[in-house]
Amino acid sequence: MAKRGVKLDYAYCLGKVIGAQGIADKELVDLSAKVAQVHQRLGEQRQAGDLGFMDLPDQPAQLLETILEEAARLSSIADDLVVLGIGGSALGATAVDMALKGALRYAQPAGPGGMRLFVADNSDPRFFGSLLDRVDLERTAFAVISKSGSTAETMSQFLVVKELLERRLGKEETLRRLVFITDPAKGNLRLIAKEEPVPILSVPPNVGGRYSVLSPVGLLPLACAGHDIQALLAGAGAMAEACASPELEKNPAYMLAALNYGFYQRGRNVLVMMPYATDLFGLAQWFAQLWAESLGKAQSLDGSTVNLGQTPVAAVGATDQHSQLQLYMEGPQDKLIMFLTLGNYGRDLSIPDLYPRIDALSYLGGRSLAELVQAEARATAAALASQGRPSYSLRLPAIGPEVLGEVIYLLELATVMTGGLLNINPLDQPGVELSKKLSYGLMGRKGFEAEAKQMRSLDAGDQYLI
């Protein structure tokens, strides 16, 4: 088992460090008792098979081999992999690929090895059309990822691509370029694959989309892109081990959850995730889904109406010091900030002392860009703390697959623990159905005539247009 590298520094959450806005020792004691209770419930849920994501670090070697073989097959016939998927089928692969290959991974030259990974997470034809322009269809494979096989955006893209490929390459060559990732037993992609032989990988039924990055949903695209998925899982495993304790002060996932819960109860309805690395912006967007969709809920577990949930905001340091920091420093006391800092950036650039007579430049000479960005991260957290504004930091030793696996598992478990503290179900998403049904109504889908009518009654037309 790999050694855990990621650490949680929560000093700037504490009353004894930042003053009255911080969490008092007594509150930590209360939180600790609550956490222990939820820990027990989570144990029961896991026993009952409801928390499938917790088992993903230890997937059967056989499954990993299948994934690696499929990735090798696709790599042998294609240079690019396009994921047709949205939400939980898209964000995890993007997060890890961006972290490891960089925010500028598509800019040539100088890209590292593996297939180029594109994630077609919008039905917007301007975006999807431009994506199709940029790949060579003969040398491109498509992973269609939808648990139900009825996701409108994904399935529309699949239909478009399938026709395009068949017209260009014929049926057999088309099927070779496809892989489905879907429910192990049911759904439209299973149905289609019965008549047209396309390789299929399964999403475990007890793993929801936003918790699925360490399942074939994320692992197949990431293996195609050349990433070390075994290291990713090993990192998740190391964090799982570190987060097995029911004791708040020994369990970073539970502490993170307790702090978020405690500050949310105090009216902090915004949670900013701000990694000090541009390449980790995708991770912040992945987390934004995890947090928003898991915890934004109308009903509590006892059926009462609660309408709660903290709004996640994805930011980047140092960039957003020049965009959002003014608000964080002076705006309402309605935010909690999660920083992600890097011990090592993997590379560095020295700053030369070219203008020794200009004060505002000469102090930079002899230092490095990593020193500068690390100083900025520390200074920003300290500046906030000096105003009684709470934050905590996940300290990452560096960016690599193990570390990403650790962070992913940590945040998934913290989310589920927070859901338990809030007494809501962090695994469902009932609120997205109405919008889907109204879309079906507008698109004339059979069986959704009532929604078409409802849509007409809701549409205000051009009455209030300036």
Add this chain to the structure above:
Amino acid sequence: MAKRGVKLDYAYCLGKVIGAQGIADKELVDLSAKVAQVHQRLGEQRQAGDLGFMDLPDQPAQLLETILEEAARLSSIADDLVVLGIGGSALGATAVDMALKGALRYAQPAGPGGMRLFVADNSDPRFFGSLLDRVDLERTAFAVISKSGSTAETMSQFLVVKELLERRLGKEETLRRLVFITDPAKGNLRLIAKEEPVPILSVPPNVGGRYSVLSPVGLLPLACAGHDIQALLAGAGAMAEACASPELEKNPAYMLAALNYGFYQRGRNVLVMMPYATDLFGLAQWFAQLWAESLGKAQSLDGSTVNLGQTPVAAVGATDQHSQLQLYMEGPQDKLIMFLTLGNYGRDLSIPDLYPRIDALSYLGGRSLAELVQAEARATAAALASQGRPSYSLRLPAIGPEVLGEVIYLLELATVMTGGLLNINPLDQPGVELSKKLSYGLMGRKGFEAEAKQMRSLDAGDQYLI
């Protein structure tokens, strides 16, 4: 003067459409009176020369010619332009370039014409190093953008690049590849250019960074990238004309401001901007700075402590229907959503009816991706409205430079009007100073010894680390 194309649809903000959570007619009357008052104050401020951004649509032809000539010169010697700038010196150019060349603009092949535009808006060496890997230094120009010439991130990058270029190409060839955009009279870049002849363009002193995209700060990079900056300005001009009226119900910028202000007063401390186009995500990030930095303020104009400001969130439709919508539908009534919809996506893809016997797919056959995403936008706004959750839509006829100019001007004016309604100064950013100074302390800058000491006292070390 171009005809205005962008319209504001605010039906789903109104009590008579969405119920008690909406704004009542009577409140609109009150808001209308407040807006008229602030309109008068803004007129005086403009007269006094404080609102420079309002004059940018009508810049002297001579200045535009200078910009176009400089862009032509850079294009003749380089294929790529790297902007060294952060915050307001970066976000505007990125927003417009991403909107017009696409989110996938760096992926080859099939990019449109003009120089590739990279924006180095982070001091993170992993990101900046990878950027430098991806350009050919001999064929790359660098625009250094900093009003003061002392922005630590930007100036560090400048020092790194200057040494790199000089070592590779010698001094003369290095200076040819540089352009400075800075204060017209003072600052370190002016100082440097006195001894080393680098072309300089000026930022008008009365235009702050986040309001500067239509000044040389945005226009030079955008002209280099091959965009029609005259069309951009013409669009801004058309919107300025449409927004000259003091009457709330005739002025889309004022209505947008009044709605945001009204809903903020009702406890909606989060404003989501959700364009239904991936390519407009950069615009949402540009807006996030404009809104956060302008309105997140500790003090009101009369000097009392207010600590106010709405937190902007950048989202994308339809993508975030599968990430954030659950929270928007079921979470707390603490949000207002600004949708951006497109009448025309500029291109479309037809969805073939390949599986007529599968209900969940056959309804899509014969429709197009644009029809689908447009239906989703309407359905999502309607679903929110059906739950008494307010939103408004900026309806864009299409994506193009005129339309972007319109949207930019509209949002800038709306921000300043909202600042007036909130009785704060939307043009300053005093809250970012402390973090900068603590950084200087950490970096050992002369004159910041007190901050170095303060930093040591604020640093909690490794005491609370799990």
